[in-house]
Amino acid sequence: MTxxxxxxxxxxxxxxxxxxxxxxxxxxxxTGDRFTDVSAAFGNDLATLPNYPAEIRAPAxxxxxxxxxxxxxxxxxxxxxxxxxxxxxxxxxxxxxANIADVPPGAAIIANQDAFxxxxxxxxxxxxxxxxxxxxxxxxxxxxxMTTITLEAxxxxxxxxxxxxxxxxFFALGLISWxxxxxxxxxxxxxxxxxxxxxxxxxxxxAAFKAGFNFGETAELFDHTYEILPAKLKSGRYRNxxxxxxxxxxxxxxxxxxxxxxxxxxYPITPASDILHELSxxxxxxxxxxxxxxxxxxxxxxxxxxxxxxxxxTTTSGPGVDLKxxxxxxxxxxxxxxxxxxxxxxxxxxxxxxxxxxxxxxxxMYGRHGECPLPIIAADSPSGCFDAAFEAVRIAVKYRTPxxxxxxxxxANGAEPWRFPDVGDLPAIPVDFASEPNHDGAFWxxxxxxxxxxxxxxxxxxxxxxxxxxxxxxxxxxxxxxxxPGNHELMVKLRLEKVMRVQQDIAPVDVDGDVDADLxxxxxxxxxxxxxxxxxxxxxxxxxVAHVHITNLFPFPSDLGDVLRRYPKILVPEMNMGxxxxxxxxxYLVDAQSLSKVQGAPFRxxxxxxxxxxxxx
Amino acid sequence: xxAVDETAVPLTRKDYxxxxxxxxxxGCGDYSVLAAVQSLMPDLGVRPENIVFxxxxxxxxxxxxxMNTYGVHSIHGRAPAVATGIAVARPDLDVWVITGDGDGLxxxxxxxxxxxxxxxxxxxxLFNNQIYGLTKGQYSPTSEQGKITKSTPFGSIDYPxxxxxxxxxxxxxxxxxxxxxxxxxxxxxFKRAHAHQGAAFVEIYQNCNVxxxxxxxxxxxxxxxxxxxxxxxxxxxxxxxxxxxMGVALNEYGEAHIVQIADVGLEQILVHDEHRTDPAIAFSxxxxxxxxxxxxxxxxxxxxxxxxxxxxxxxxxxxxxxxxGPGDLRKLIxxxxxxxxx
Ligand SMILES: Cc1ncc(C[n+]2csc(CCOP(=O)(O)OP(=O)(O)O)c2C)c(N)n1
Ligand code: SF4
Ligand SMILES: [Mg+2]
Numbered sequence: 001m002t003x004x005x006x007x008x009x010x011x012x013x014x015x016x017x018x019x020x021x022x023x024x025x026x027x028x029x030x031t032g033d034r035f036t037d038v039s040a041a042f043g044n045d046l047a048t049l050p051n052y053p054a055e056i057r058a059p060a061x062x063x064x065x066x067x068x069x070x071x072x073x074x075x076x077x078x079x080x081x082x083x084x085x086x087x088x089x090x091x092x093x094x095x096x097x098a099n100i101a102d103v104p105p106g107a108a109i110i111a112n113q114d115a116f117x118x119x120x121x122x123x124x125x126x127x128x129x130x131x132x133x134x135x136x137x138x139x140x141x142x143x144x145x146m147t148t149i150t151l152e153a154x155x156x157x158x159x160x161x162x163x164x165x166x167x168x169x170f171f172a173l174g175l176i177s178w179x180x181x182x183x184x185x186x187x188x189x190x191x192x193x194x195x196x197x198x199x200x201x202x203x204x205x206x207a208a209f210k211a212g213f214n215f216g217e218t219a220e221l222f223d224h225t226y227e228i229l230p231a232k233l234k235s236g237r238y239r240n241x242x243x244x245x246x247x248x249x250x251x252x253x254x255x256x257x258x259x260x261x262x263x264x265x266x267y268p269i270t271p272a273s274d275i276l277h278e279l280s281x282x283x284x285x286x287x288x289x290x291x292x293x294x295x296x297x298x299x300x301x302x303x304x305x306x307x308x309x310x311x312x313x314t315t316t317s318g319p320g321v322d323l324k325x326x327x328x329x330x331x332x333x334x335x336x337x338x339x340x341x342x343x344x345x346x347x348x349x350x351x352x353x354x355x356x357x358x359x360x361x362x363x364x365m366y367g368r369h370g371e372c373p374l375p376i377i378a379a380d381s382p383s384g385c386f387d388a389a390f391e392a393v394r395i396a397v398k399y400r401t402p403x404x405x406x407x408x409x410x411x412a413n414g415a416e417p418w419r420f421p422d423v424g425d426l427p428a429i430p431v432d433f434a435s436e437p438n439h440d441g442a443f444w445x446x447x448x449x450x451x452x453x454x455x456x457x458x459x460x461x462x463x464x465x466x467x468x469x470x471x472x473x474x475x476x477x478x479x480x481x482x483x484x485p486g487n488h489e490l491m492v493k494l495r496l497e498k499v500m501r502v503q504q505d506i507a508p509v510d511v512d513g514d515v516d517a518d519l520x521x522x523x524x525x526x527x528x529x530x531x532x533x534x535x536x537x538x539x540x541x542x543x544x545v546a547h548v549h550i551t552n553l554f555p556f557p558s559d560l561g562d563v564l565r566r567y568p569k570i571l572v573p574e575m576n577m578g579x580x581x582x583x584x585x586x587x588y589l590v591d592a593q594s595l596s597k598v599q600g601a602p603f604r605x606x607x608x609x610x611x612x613x614x615x616x617x
Numbered sequence: 618x619x620a621v622d623e624t625a626v627p628l629t630r631k632d633y634x635x636x637x638x639x640x641x642x643x644g645c646g647d648y649s650v651l652a653a654v655q656s657l658m659p660d661l662g663v664r665p666e667n668i669v670f671x672x673x674x675x676x677x678x679x680x681x682x683x684m685n686t687y688g689v690h691s692i693h694g695r696a697p698a699v700a701t702g703i704a705v706a707r708p709d710l711d712v713w714v715i716t717g718d719g720d721g722l723x724x725x726x727x728x729x730x731x732x733x734x735x736x737x738x739x740x741x742x743l744f745n746n747q748i749y750g751l752t753k754g755q756y757s758p759t760s761e762q763g764k765i766t767k768s769t770p771f772g773s774i775d776y777p778x779x780x781x782x783x784x785x786x787x788x789x790x791x792x793x794x795x796x797x798x799x800x801x802x803x804x805x806x807f808k809r810a811h812a813h814q815g816a817a818f819v820e821i822y823q824n825c826n827v828x829x830x831x832x833x834x835x836x837x838x839x840x841x842x843x844x845x846x847x848x849x850x851x852x853x854x855x856x857x858x859x860x861x862x863m864g865v866a867l868n869e870y871g872e873a874h875i876v877q878i879a880d881v882g883l884e885q886i887l888v889h890d891e892h893r894t895d896p897a898i899a900f901s902x903x904x905x906x907x908x909x910x911x912x913x914x915x916x917x918x919x920x921x922x923x924x925x926x927x928x929x930x931x932x933x934x935x936x937x938x939x940x941x942g943p944g945d946l947r948k949l950i951x952x953x954x955x956x957x958x959x
Contacts, residue, residue, distance in 0.1 A: 041954040186954075233958045240954065249950055256946050263706050283937035285944030288705055288930055293731040297698035300691065300728070304671070304702025307689055308710065312702065330692050419958075423947040460687040460703070460710050461621035463666045468635065468682045470690025471674075480637065481682065 015074035017082030022091030032069025043230025174212025250389025263305030309459030355600025356409035513546035694725025754828035849916035
């Protein structure tokens with residue numbers, strides 16, 4: 001079963017967006033992941049958008065239980081997981097119903113015909129079978145009896161029908177692999193490894209996968225396959241990676257390059273837990289992880305670890321950041337390095353635990369009592385989480401400050417090819433622990449470095465440098481408790497000034513697009529790819545636009561104001577109600593217009609494009 | 618990080634005392650606890666630079682500022698968590714936690730029980746004055762019911778915690794009680810707590826002479842101690858009284874109660890065993906006095922062995938290194954499917 005045996009010549013495509021949709025129990029995430037990995041290894045550029053419900057197993061067959069995975073693969077460098085699918089794989093009626101609104105006319109739908117029976121139709125709220133009533137006439141619909149063929153394929157294996165039925169996602173994967181001429185050996189090997197020790201499951205999944213592939217070849221339902229050649233990406237070595245994984249690797253890299261062992265204390269929360277999971281696997285790097293009793297304990301442990309001379313790290317999502325705010329203030333007051341990762345999700349309260357949003361910017365900025373500034377960094381692509389994590393550690397260590405690193409649900413779970421760095425090229429993160437008294441034979445814990453204003457980091461175990469620090473206001477220099485009005489004002493200003501000095505240390509604003517543009521699009525975080533994709537189209541049509549994507553949200557790059565004032569119009573697309581746009585207005589007195597979307601899903605580049613067109617008309 | 622230098626050097630109380638002016642109210646019980654700890658330190662043989670005192674917020678939590686060691690005066694209730702972070706990062710350090718009845722049992726109750734259950738190697742001193750001192754006299758989770766304070770002008774309704782019962786319930790491996798009127802007893806107790814491997818919990822009855830003066834006077838007045846303090850001694854029958862005429866026995870339900878030795882005979886008196894794995898008798902002893910108004914046990918209630926959290930963490934790291942060798946960043950980053958674009 002090699003792709004070459006297909007009769008018709010494959011049709012060449014530049015790109016395709018496929019959405020796998022099914023019940024939460026149908027294994028759609030796994031199927032999508034697998035297809036992604038194979039496509040990555042094949043050399044396509046790609047981007048993914050997993051989307052799953054908060055409930056582990058919502059009632060089977062219902063709309064609430066639908067889980068989907070969208071993957072965009074292309075033979076050129078793409079920027080987003082695609083606005084709308086060209087192919088929807090619907091494993092049941094609910095999956096069709098939940099996704100059909102996103103499918104454009106003319107697109108293909110492959111449906112598991114077997115699942116479109118009375119009970120499932122009713123659960124999805126269909127009175128009549130949409131595969132039969134002509135309601136899908138605008139699409140190319142391919143009903144395929146996936147369950148039946150899967151059961152048939154597993155019959156000889158001695159697998160119970162109920163278990164065999166579970167393999168139908170591999171049937172779908174096989175069929176799509178045939179359709180897009182994906183190599184099959186890797187998936188077979190992968191199934192063998194993944195289900196090692198469970199011989200029956202292994203056999204059933206392989207049988208289903210092959211049955212799906214063979215069905216494509218023999219059923220004559222599809223007149224040809226498609227071919228998407230490897231992308232001509234920037235030269236280098238690539239691997240596929242999600243944001244949470246890249247972030248974990250970035251932290252480990254920063255630990256190695258600084259020589260500071262990681263203590264990561266976290267409390268499980270979606271969509272951040274995978275960072276804790278990943279870090280806990282790498283104990284041979286000296287990574288210590290603690291699953292704390294709550295988020296307050298988690299950050300408190302990280303503070304303790306940093307005081308003791310390790311790299312304190314705590315990972316969470318919005319609700320956890322709320323809980324950590326008091327301790328974050330302590331870290332600001334103690335002036336210790338620490339990184340808090342906020343993988344943003346829809347809020348307020350429990351909100352949309354599994355969906356993405358960017359609404360914690362103001363929280364990161366102002367969500368603490370008192371004047372409590374700290375650097376804020378945002379990752380802007382899944383693989384970019386590596387660099388953002390590394391940079392967050394660098395700044396935290398150099399300026400002795402907690403840093404908030406913002407990512408979001410889309411970045412966390414989304415995947416893309418990563419042109420990974422050569423380890424030998426990673427910069428060192430210098431750490432200078434205090435080793436000597438610094439003031440007339442005494443040790444002053446708040447005697448600052450004149451350049452960075454960072455205070456000395458004297459770790460327990462160092463003779464002669466014993467000192468006590470706390471959250472009470474202290475005298476600059478000595479660190480002794482001090483309530484003098486003048487000293488407090490000085491300390492407030494120093495803490496701010498220290499953080500502002502990060503500006504000396506970060507890249508100037510990078511403007512992409514036309515210098516004489518009428519409109520500047522300003523974004524931050526995960527909207528980057530969507531804005532760039534919109535820009536491509538708009539500029540293709542001859543309009544002049546420029547784009548700035550901000551990684552350092554506090555402090556902003558020092559030339560940001562000058563750049564903003566060069567453009568007559570400013571548009572800020574954000575997955576919130578306009579938080580960055582308000583910050584820019586307040587800081588620079590510019591008329592930054594907000595384009596907001598809060599639907600628990602990323603922008604479509606078409607939405608941004610339409611707004612740009614409107615504003616440049 | 619290399620382990621600290623542990624060779625002992627002869628030191629005095631002064632070496633462990635900071636130059637900061639102590640700012641508790643005159644007559645506060647905290648002074649005597651501080652003096653007990655400072656003067657015990659040379660005996661413990663740990664160099665000042667290898668010690669960290671971590672506290673929360675409260676009068677008692679100012680304690681670290683007065684020690685010439687490393688110290689963190691953290692935020693209200695979180696000291697056990699901060700201390701856990703220090704211990705996990707640096708198992709070679711000697712970490713102490715200073716907390717109050719409000720700090721450790723109200724806002725920080727969660728962290729306290731989890732530090733105990735994990736058995737982090739911490740020496741935890743809980744200053745129980747049965748009141749919120751720093752915020753000027755509200756009732757605390759250990760105040761007696763009906764307590765009239767500024768926030769409870771008609772008397773408090775809350776049922777109080779018994780800190781030792783709570784600690785035993787939280788799987789503490791070392792539980793003891795002492796009081797601020799007896800430096801020698803404090804020092805013996807602290808010494809034992811410090812020697813314990815794992816979380817050691819010590820409740821200190823501490824007088825707040827400003828907001829809750831005399832809270833323990835019914836058991837701690839000099840002439841009452843003989844009949845009101847039940848001193849627990851390992852391997853010895855639990856007897857007390859001015860003429861050692863009373864003792865503690867277990868009834869048919871296993872509950873500790875007070876008896877006249879003359880009535881039951883010495884052989885009926887409970888022989889104290891701190892090392893019993895089963896916590897039932899220690900728990901029962903912790904409930905002998907419902908409030909510090911009836912004969913109250915002091916000393917070590919429980920001292921058992923269980924693996925120490927941060928040592929287990931370190932052991933897992935060592936095993937991972939043995940298994941997979943030291944971390945190789947290149948191998949990590951370049952794992953999975955790799956492809957090259959020319
Ligand atoms: C988050 C927070 N809430 C409230 C306070 C105010 N506060 C400070 S100390 C304290 C109670 C302290 O009582 P306790 O722990 O018994 O210590 P004591 O002063 O009696 O030694 C309170 C409520 C605070 N500092 N932080
Ligand atoms: S208020 Fe009470 S506990 Fe606080 S210092 Fe004064 S006497 Fe001591
Ligand atoms: Mg108190």
